[in-house]
Amino acid sequence: MSFTYRTGELCVEDVALSEIATRYGTPCYVYSRAAIESAYGEFARACAGRDALICYAVKANSNLAVLALLARLGAGFDIVSGGELARVLAAGGEAKKIVFSGVGKSAADMRLALQAGVLCFNVESEAELERLDAIARDMGVRAPVSLRVNPDVDAGTHPYISTGLKQNKFGIAIADAPRVYRKAAALSGLHITGMDVHIGSQITEIQPFVDALTRVLEFVDTLQTDGISLEHLDLGGGLGIRYRDETPPPVADYLAALFKTLGDARQRVLLEPGRALVGNAGVLLTSVEYLKRGEAKNFVIVDAAMNDLIRPALYEAWHGVLPLQETPPANTIAQHYDVVGPVCETGDFLAQDRLLAVQPGDRLAIMSAGAYGMVMSSNYNTRPRAAEVMVSGRTAHLVRRRETLAELFDSETVPIW
Numbered sequence: 001m002s003f004t005y006r007t008g009e010l011c012v013e014d015v016a017l018s019e020i021a022t023r024y025g026t027p028c029y030v031y032s033r034a035a036i037e038s039a040y041g042e043f044a045r046a047c048a049g050r051d052a053l054i055c056y057a058v059k060a061n062s063n064l065a066v067l068a069l070l071a072r073l074g075a076g077f078d079i080v081s082g083g084e085l086a087r088v089l090a091a092g093g094e095a096k097k098i099v100f101s102g103v104g105k106s107a108a109d110m111r112l113a114l115q116a117g118v119l120c121f122n123v124e125s126e127a128e129l130e131r132l133d134a135i136a137r138d139m140g141v142r143a144p145v146s147l148r149v150n151p152d153v154d155a156g157t158h159p160y161i162s163t164g165l166k167q168n169k170f171g172i173a174i175a176d177a178p179r180v181y182r183k184a185a186a187l188s189g190l191h192i193t194g195m196d197v198h199i200g201s202q203i204t205e206i207q208p209f210v211d212a213l214t215r216v217l218e219f220v221d222t223l224q225t226d227g228i229s230l231e232h233l234d235l236g237g238g239l240g241i242r243y244r245d246e247t248p249p250p251v252a253d254y255l256a257a258l259f260k261t262l263g264d265a266r267q268r269v270l271l272e273p274g275r276a277l278v279g280n281a282g283v284l285l286t287s288v289e290y291l292k293r294g295e296a297k298n299f300v301i302v303d304a305a306m307n308d309l310i311r312p313a314l315y316e317a318w319h320g321v322l323p324l325q326e327t328p329p330a331n332t333i334a335q336h337y338d339v340v341g342p343v344c345e346t347g348d349f350l351a352q353d354r355l356l357a358v359q360p361g362d363r364l365a366i367m368s369a370g371a372y373g374m375v376m377s378s379n380y381n382t383r384p385r386a387a388e389v390m391v392s393g394r395t396a397h398l399v400r401r402r403e404t405l406a407e408l409f410d411s412e413t414v415p416i417w
């Protein structure tokens, strides 16, 4: 565990989080290098001896330091925009290890990715296939493509993070897939390289992954008879983590089940984990501004808000809340509180109904905030975005400085009426 109390102080690796809060201020995201390396190592070990590429889903946490760390470990990347492509390249990631996912790739982003020479485009519709073909021909290249197939499997996760159901916007219906593959094969700007399936996020059971893979494998052989052979199978991401009391399968078990389902399929395997690599490697530090006693509820008002971490507001997600000092301040009794931010929205809460013994000025860690935290932050209420710090052993590195107020509106102009 990278976040533990040592002599009463909540530490990340060998650094007390209170030191980081003092030095860099709050709100502040803090990541553990060792935690990311260890999570990546679990995937890498489970893939040992296989032709496999672990393509980290950049949208989970796209800080350059996180990307550079994973690139050094040998990871590939799953991107969803030209912006993420630029980040990965800036962080030292290799284009040849990048897969480009997403339902709405713009023409400009397709060109950037073709220029960079990405490993594969995960194509999600016929219209996208046609656009990619035209752009590739115009550039005089062949675009490597996988079709993202929607297997219509219920991942048993929050509806907003389910992607493999037929009512979702993602992928190509499994019934249509063979026909769309034949169409792709006939387009001279495309080169079919694989198949892709990704059914959602924060999935804590193995079975939906196995069901989805079983369904897509059913027609890999059919494609072969049509003369379409696949070089790789991209099994997507979506493995859940423990926020509270969830019991996601160990990475090794999850991958063993997928590999067993693959049987003697000889294709290279691609994986796209995001949350599982970084979710439990980060926390959000915040300071208590006020305690407020309401008629029905008590509130801890902190300096972090939904603009810093939107998951509770967006998905009613649960994050642990730990005080940086294990022992409560003297004469403080624990009470049930909602932990809320300063933003003018009732949905602006980070945690609800938690037993906490706190005083103004105390600092708290919002746990498991390494994935879909900073990346989803905004400037709502004209709040500067938080600083980000990466800890390695005894050393804390500022990997993104806090935004300044001036930066918040220096791209705006008032017309001269």
Ligand SMILES: *Cc1c(COP(=O)(O)O)cnc(C)c1O
Pocket (backbone or CB within 6 Å): 057, 059, 060, 078, 101, 102, 198, 200, 201, 202, 236, 237, 238, 239, 272, 273, 274, 275, 276, 371
């Ligand atoms: C978001 C996403 C992922 C990563 O999902 P996690 O739940 O973070 O593992 C992988 N692949 C695609 C296509 C995605 O959209």
